[in-house]
Amino acid sequence: MLLDKPKINQKIPEELWKFKEEFNISFLDIFIVNGNKIYALEDCSQKETNICRPINGLINSNLIHIACSHGKVTYHIVDGKNTFPFLNENLMIEICIPIRGEKYSNIDVCVYFGLTNKEVDVKNLLSSFLRRFNLAEIYLYAFLMYCKLIKLRNFLNVFVTLEDMIKVNFPSLQLHLFNVAFWAVEIAKKLNFTNKEQEKLYLAGILHDVGKIKIRSEIINKKGSLTNEEYEEVKRHVEFGYVIAKEIIGDIYPDIPVWVKNHHEMYDGSGYPEGLKGEEIPLPSRILKVADVIDVLYSPRSYKTPVPVEKIVAELNRCKGKDFDPKVADIAIEVIKEKVVLPTDILRVSERRIFPAMLLLHFGEGKEVCCLNGYFYFDGTRGYFKLIEIVTNKLDLRNSVSAHLVIEVLSSIYEYNVHAIPLDETTWLISKIRTVEKNSCVCMLWNLEAFIITQEGRISVNIRKLSEEDLLFECNSMCEFDTSQLYKMEVLFENGEELILNGRIVCNYPVTKESSYYKYAFVMVSDTTKERLFKQIFRKHIDLKKRIEEVCTSR
CATH class of the missing domain: 3.30.450.40 (GAF domain)
Structure with a gap:
């Protein structure tokens, strides 16, 4: 026809x-x-x-x-x-x-x-x-x-290339981009953004700091305070970001480059690059501004410890009407209160997004596991994994018998059993996605300090997630653990209570050159000890919500 x-x-x-x-x-x-x-x-x-x-x-x-x-x-x-x-x-x-x-x-x-x-x-x-x-x-x-689909796929290819370069040269930026995108979309949901508007805002979030690739890496990665000259150079990243975003996605979504350029404008007009004020600033840029600050304060860096959640809320309250749109800041505080305990299934709450990820291909019991680094994304209703590295493994990747997908976001990881079909040398179709987490699993928006006891001494770690069978902690990548050995763990709570756990480190997931996540499986930990552990977690949860309420009402 x-x-x-x-x-x-x-x-x-x-x-x-x-x-x-x-x-x-x-x-x-x-x-x-x-x-x-x-x-x-x-x-x-x-x-x-x-x-x-x-x-x-x-x-x-x-x-x-x-x-x-x-x-x-x-x-x-x-x-x-x-x-x-x-x-x-x-x-x-x-x-x-x-x-x-x-x-x-x-x-x-x-x-x-x-x-x-x-x-x-x-x-x-x-x-x-x-x-x-x-x-x-x-x-x-x-x-x-x-036509739009092909352009978006081309954008993903360009973006994955940029992100690989960011991961190597600007390690603190990579997860920051995705975390900002997550917080921005959660705020946008409460502002009744449509699904399409949320999708555009997510793309703007992962592009908001892309202009920093044009800034000298020694400035972006500097651990101390910036000089005035260095700060002026950093400020140029919004205009560089505008040019890059316009080049790679401007013909699909022409407003995203504008949102990227304006995400450092202040509500009172004291921001940059144009000194826009109030509603002169596009609403998505005002959302990105708040989301950016939340993650800068919340996420750990090599040069700083994370700011407690209640202090992040206090900062949002303090700067309403100055740095932040008051309505956006209030909604962000609502979101933080809801996310004190984070979702255990990040794909369920963040459908059709792109995430840093690892694909683990299993070739049978007792055989080698191949770990691939890349990105997971949804294209329509189908999920895909895109490889970003050269595979040196000699195994035929088409012969894997099972697969495991690990998503990195919000200073934690989310694990899924999946069915992975290779489409070409760098792309896998991902289906039958099932979360590994149990109903009892708790992901935390705060730091829970602990120590692993080794023969060499005590190693400081931060617990990110726990269930009745295991927990996930983050620590320095330089630490080497024997997976056949049992390790004691001291867990310290704010009220002075201390718990001693016993377990084995069953796997680790490298995040950056500086840190890795480790899964610690409990061994002969009594039900009483587990009950005390979960009671402390929920006590902290309730106490944290109470402190946030106090911060909001004290203004």
Whole structure:
């Protein structure tokens, strides 16, 4: 079908969803076919489609390719003599409606129906669809979405390259970018930002300090105070950031570079680079300003200890109307109160984001585990892992029997069992994502000090997360622990109580050159000791919320 002079209809996904519900269609998707590659563009099922193969890895004998190559409606009914695979093993009928544009003849759009009921009247379904929908509108909508998808993928490739350079040369910046993006989106949710606005703000968050790559690394990594000349140089990062953001994402989201440039403007007009005041500053920039300060104060650095949560709240209160938009600061305090105990499943609360991550590929019991460093991100409803390093391991990575995804954010890690399918040398499709954490797991927004007792002495560590079976602590990467040895741990609480734990360090996850996370599995720790440990955690939780309330009411 050749189309000419199409018109745009932004309500196509909503209309397709209604059609799907009306005719009880199990899967209704829009695909783009460009040569031998297929892109899943729009899932109108409102949930993951459970397609059992990576879309751009499907063999050429699938129904989508056949329909597009012949240029006519094609359907396939299961009959026990199937010569090519269904996209989902539970389907009984597949229908493909190919649409071809005159101007872009090398790119086809395919509307795909997947049905689990073999008794559906296919002719009635097709005639109803063709009466209700303008195929030209569907093509143009799909083509524009495809162009945006390709640009976003190009952005991700450029961003991953930048981030790899940041990780090596500016180690304190890497997690900071993602933490700021997290806090910014949590604030935006309470300001009723739409999902699309939240997504844009997240991208602005991970780009807000990208201009610092143009500043000398010895200044960015300096552990002491900056001189006036150094501070003036650092201030230029917002304008450098504007140029970089405009170059890599400005044609997709032209307002993101502006938000990046203005994230150091002050509410009273005393900021930089333009001295904007009040609502002259874009709201997303005002949010980024607050989120930036929260993470600068909260996150540990080699040259400073983290500021206690109640003091972060006090600083937000103190600077309302001066540095910060009062409304944004108040909402940020609400968010902090809610996140005193952090979520145990970061992907559930931060869908469709990009995170620093490690992919651990397992090759069977007793065999080597391959640890890959990179980024995890959602592209539509599907998750992907992008490798950022050269793999020196001689194992065939396609032969792994299981996989483990580790996400780094908010000075902690989040672990998931996943199904990983290699798409090419640097990309894995990630599906069947299941959190490893138990219901009893607690992630903390405050530091819990402890000491590991070794033969050489006591090593200071910070506990980040604990459950009934184990805990996660952070310490210097230079520390070497024997995974076959038992270690005692002293846990110190503010009220003077001290607990002695016994356990084994079962694995570690390097975060930066300076620090790593270690999982400490309890060994012969009594239920009484665990109960005392959790009581202290929840006492701290309640006490911290009380202190935050006191800070807010004392103003």
